[in-house]
Amino acid sequence: MMNELKDPRKTFGEAVIEAAATNENIVVLSADSSSGSGLGDFPKKFPDRHFEFGIMEQGVIGFACGLATTGKIPVFAAIAPFVTARPFEMFRNDLGYMNQNAKIVGRCCGLTYDQLGATHHSIDDVAIIRTIPGVTIINPGDPVTIKKAVHAMISHVGPCYMKIGSPAMPVLYPEDVEFKLGKGIVVKDGKDIALIATGTVLSKAFAAAKLLEEAGVSVRLIDMHTLKPVDKELILSAAKEIGKIVTVEEHFIAGGLGSIVAEICSQECPAQIKMIGIGDKYASNGPYEELLRQHGLQPDQIYETTKKFLTT
């Protein structure tokens, strides 16, 4: 049912268990993090394929690399900054440079660890991980695509980083929505503005697009669930056919979706771009929805920013 709410971590964990039932190479590594990642049932179902390490994320990335060299498909999920910023060098060298088939999942990404503060927010993960050649970055924005993203990630051979949030997320897509790594989803076509969104704030962009439509603005709404390799074709067609793009992400503007779109457009088809995201400062702490408001990520704010941008 559209707009039913689902727990992204639970959805993720169920999808991994589903995949592991038919693919015996899948193993799960935990840095005291499986139960908090929706994988609490995995060791019950597959006790020989779940390895607990305690809180040592750098080492777990290395173990994932070693396991991958023997043909296993390690899945390692933990709090997003602890699998990206903390073990960055292990990610870069052991998984990226060695090109190993490991699946790293940053959960409670973005600001979703709301009141826990900046140590637990992950608003730089896309910026840093996308500098690693060969890594696929997946940022699904609803429970249906989270599930599809897990299966796509397992089928893909190569290092992957996937982001999932924490609060319950609205179901935005029907079960049969087509999901392909590297191919954005055109949710609806339009001619006045291209709204490109990713991940946890995709639902906010959906709601903002509805407000804009109601105000007579024709919106092309794009879900950019894969940030690397990004769907360049879709970005360039928006630049060419519409010329005005708004990006929406729960991430630093520096290095995230907005930067990705700007890097492509500035070189191949200059367009006007408005980037909605987090500026050069630490996010504060507090209720999640209020934090999003502090950074202009609520639907009415995206609507206002877009309306203003359309007059420039």
Place this chain on the structure above:
Amino acid sequence: MDKKEILKLEYTALNVRRNILRLIRAGEAGHVGGALSSVEIMTALYFNLLRTDPKNPKWTQRDRFILSAGHKCLVLYSVLAEKGFFDKSILDTYGSLDAKIPGHPNMHKLPGVETNTGALGHGLSIAGGMALGFKLDKSDSKVFVLMGDGELAEGSNWEAASASSMHKLDNVVVFVDRNKLQISGPTIQVMSYEPLDERWRAFGWGVKVIDGHNFETIINTVKQAPFEKGKPSVIIADTIKSKGMSFAEGKVNYHYWKSKPEEMEQAERDLDVIEKQLKAKSEGAGL
């Protein structure tokens, strides 16, 4: 071990040292100190201990070797070339553009290289993952690791040390090349790891301390692994940095050697002396 076998290994080690000089001649500089200190360990591994096939470097049943201290790559390249993993002419490309033998090893460029190391403190975790994979597959392949002693200051090693004992990875054998020197000076003055054997024991490992230049000791020790049932094994191998180059042995400033022509000539003469000694030894023993 019979004397003939040991003598053969000593000749191989001499060739490996000659290969290291060949690399330095090509590249004019390199991390020579830690390469020379681990020649006997590496020669024993590749010419006696490791299950490996240079004609089939991806053989699934092979043992794995991880050079955690990636800057010791000169000895890895020299041993792999000596073993026949690739043509020795590749050694003459050290330092050139796109060489298959970079200043730290790259598994995508050269057969026989298992990991891309260079940043310290990565090898032990990777080894643990491999060992875990072998256990899952019920494979009897082992994972060997060579670490430097300066490298032990990296905290990530101790994450891996805990996890390897926790997961009972008795198919891991680690050498610590304890040559006791790092860039800034004696390792225990830069960041002490002592008491090193007790430290590893406290982390749940079986430990042996040996002379890292004695083939018989190296080989007999490895053959005893696992030293304790269900535990990973570490061999603390006491060595001399830059072993075999008379003017550089035990000196801190040859960690990275930018060779001068007169030094290179001396290094070659030093190896000639070793060769004469080996000849005398083999004749004396009637071999």
